[in-house]
Amino acid sequence: MRFRSRLGPLSCALVKRPIPSATVQRLPVYLQCLEALAPGVSLVSSEDLAVRAGVNSAKVRKDLSYLGSHGVRGVGYDVERLVFQIQDELGLTKERSVVIVGIGNLGRALANYDGFDQRGFRVVGLFDADPRKLGDLVDGLPVEPMEALADAVLQRGAEIGIITTPAPAAQEVADALAGAGIKSILNFAPAVIKTDGVEVRRVDLSTELQVLSFYLHRRA
Amino acid sequence: MRFRSRLGPLSCALVKRPIPSATVQRLPVYLQCLEALAPGVSLVSSEDLAVRAGVNSAKVRKDLSYLGSHGVRGVGYDVERLVFQIQDELGLTKERSVVIVGIGNLGRALANYDGFDQRGFRVVGLFDADPRKLGDLVDGLPVEPMEALADAVLQRGAEIGIITTPAPAAQEVADALAGAGIKSILNFAPAVIKTDGVEVRRVDLSTELQVLSFYLHRRA
Numbered sequence: 001m002r003f004r005s006r007l008g009p010l011s012c013a014l015v016k017r018p019i020p021s022a023t024v025q026r027l028p029v030y031l032q033c034l035e036a037l038a039p040g041v042s043l044v045s046s047e048d049l050a051v052r053a054g055v056n057s058a059k060v061r062k063d064l065s066y067l068g069s070h071g072v073r074g075v076g077y078d079v080e081r082l083v084f085q086i087q088d089e090l091g092l093t094k095e096r097s098v099v100i101v102g103i104g105n106l107g108r109a110l111a112n113y114d115g116f117d118q119r120g121f122r123v124v125g126l127f128d129a130d131p132r133k134l135g136d137l138v139d140g141l142p143v144e145p146m147e148a149l150a151d152a153v154l155q156r157g158a159e160i161g162i163i164t165t166p167a168p169a170a171q172e173v174a175d176a177l178a179g180a181g182i183k184s185i186l187n188f189a190p191a192v193i194k195t196d197g198v199e200v201r202r203v204d205l206s207t208e209l210q211v212l213s214f215y216l217h218r219r220a
Numbered sequence: 221m222r223f224r225s226r227l228g229p230l231s232c233a234l235v236k237r238p239i240p241s242a243t244v245q246r247l248p249v250y251l252q253c254l255e256a257l258a259p260g261v262s263l264v265s266s267e268d269l270a271v272r273a274g275v276n277s278a279k280v281r282k283d284l285s286y287l288g289s290h291g292v293r294g295v296g297y298d299v300e301r302l303v304f305q306i307q308d309e310l311g312l313t314k315e316r317s318v319v320i321v322g323i324g325n326l327g328r329a330l331a332n333y334d335g336f337d338q339r340g341f342r343v344v345g346l347f348d349a350d351p352r353k354l355g356d357l358v359d360g361l362p363v364e365p366m367e368a369l370a371d372a373v374l375q376r377g378a379e380i381g382i383i384t385t386p387a388p389a390a391q392e393v394a395d396a397l398a399g400a401g402i403k404s405i406l407n408f409a410p411a412v413i414k415t416d417g418v419e420v421r422r423v424d425l426s427t428e429l430q431v432l433s434f435y436l437h438r439r440a
Contacts, residue, residue: 094437201432
């Protein structure tokens with residue numbers, strides 16, 4: 001279920017500066033921190049948000065200023081309005097359709113992941129090159145062959161492709177997704193892929209473990 | 221396989237400033253970008269690294285200065301040395317033992333994830349409350365009951381616990397991990413957990429999708 005604001009898209013009327021990519025990366029983190037606040041908390045200070053997000057408070061204020069959100073000194077930011085502004089900026093008020101290629105454990109986990117629905121991402125197709133998986137139902141969706149990918153992307157209006165194949169297959173799958181008209185790829189395979197005209201982001205699931213390791217290391 | 225330097229731990233001899241948490245979070249990203257460089261690339265500029273990591277180059281230089289790494293103007297940073305310095309700072313030169321609780325699709329995917337081994341994280345135990353899963357082998361390890369957790373953590377020297385249970389079970393599992401002596405928790409369950417004296421990080425798998433959504437949104 002997505003957040004519905006009573007405030008309306010106030011920020012849309014303002015002329016805004018381009019948002020730096022580093023700020024874009026932090027917006028989902030702020031959103032997650034805001035949503036983790038206790039129910040009923042209606043105001044949050046930049047200092048509180050900074051501690052939760054693991055950045056400094058000057059950066060929080062700077063980042064949020066790109067949204068046209070400035071908070072009130074000594075009072076803070078209106079939580080509900082800030083949540084709406086971030087969702088609006090990230091385009092989360094529009095539902096996005098997603099296909100997943102590579103239906104092993106990770107692909108199945110992502111197909112079942114409740115967090116996607118909550119954020120407005122709808123999984124509309126599951127694809128795998130292994131004929132033994134075809135027709136398996138995962139969260140109500142059947143696994144389809146790669147040959148069905150292009151038609152499915154077109155007919156179901158998919159914009160985002162998630163790659164959860166083994167590394168050696170990732171580039172070929174990325175090319176197939178790009179050929180099918182996918183605009184953005186999220187790559188979980190431990191491989192670097194290159195595809196012209198498509199935004200590709202790679203997720204390294206060990207990144208957070210490395211941050212934990214830093215703190216264990218310093219404490220020891 | 222982890223990187224082995226010919227240079228030795230040069231940076232250890234220097235007196236260093238405390239590293240801000242935001243910098244710590246970016247170090248794994250720089251490491252990933254450096255490792256994605258073509259083989260044989262021995263120098264990298266802060267500008268190049270900045271583009272790959274999605275931050276600005278002044279921030280890259282500032283972040284790396286905490287490692288005692290300053291680069292050479294017009295030449296850049298020595299890639300091999302920088303990789304070693306980041307690994308050393310993150311404590312990745314020491315192997316860390318990890319237990320995973322919740323052996324559904326995501327738990328299985330993480331147990332099989334090659335990226336952990338590559339970073340020096342060794343999975344030493346898999347636990348689940350569901351008796352039907354007990355004894356299942358995942359990547360050669362048997363699924364064990366929750367009652368075996370405390371002994372296993374102690375005997376196998378586990379320092380990090382990964383929670384991949386459904387949300388309602390997450391807090392109870394976190395308490396069990398903390399009681400067993402785990403120092404750091406990585407929480408994939410979509411739930412906020414609180415545990416005194418334990419470093420907890422939550423992973424929201426939809427974060428990267430939200431960043432992709434931003435770029436789709438701007439382009440449209």
